[in-house]
Amino acid sequence: MLPFFPFLIVYFLVLYYKKQKKVALLTAMDVTTIFLIAAVAALFNNTFDSGFGFYLILILLLIALGLIGSAQTRLKGKIDYKRMFRVVWRMAFVLMGFSYIVLMAFGLFSYIIALM
Known part of the structure; x- marks a missing residue:
């Protein structure tokens, strides 16, 4: 549930x-994307x-892979499969990071409301 720890560990090791x-x-972005996908999927499942x-x-x-592949073909x-997968993977990092923050905030807010 805390995907930023692998980010920091990988970043400082590679650095x-x-x-x-x-x-x-x-x-660090590439490695953390795996953890973000798992965390966002779990948060989505718990929230909804x-x-x-x-x-x-x-x-x-x-x-996203299909759309980018189609655009490259046109x-x-x-x-260029390597570039296509890299672009989608890095976009996934950004979108999953944003989704993680939103779902975590929503989950915390709904938990606080449920306690009241």
Whole structure:
């Protein structure tokens, strides 16, 4: 439920070994995305009393892959799979980070209201 801890651990480990802030940041983002997906799926399931959270995220990622692949085909005539997956994965980091904050705030707020 706390995906920012892996981010900090990976960031400082990569920074220590590689001595490059940009590489450390991007690697930490890539690793943390996995934890964010799991945390957001769990928060979604708890908040909305559902079991569909992970599948919703998976569907959204697949749609994003399809849209970006289609755009690459129209613009360049071919698909660069490595770049396509990297773009979707980094977009997932941003969207899951935002979703994590929103769902966590909503969950805390609803829990406080339920106690009153």
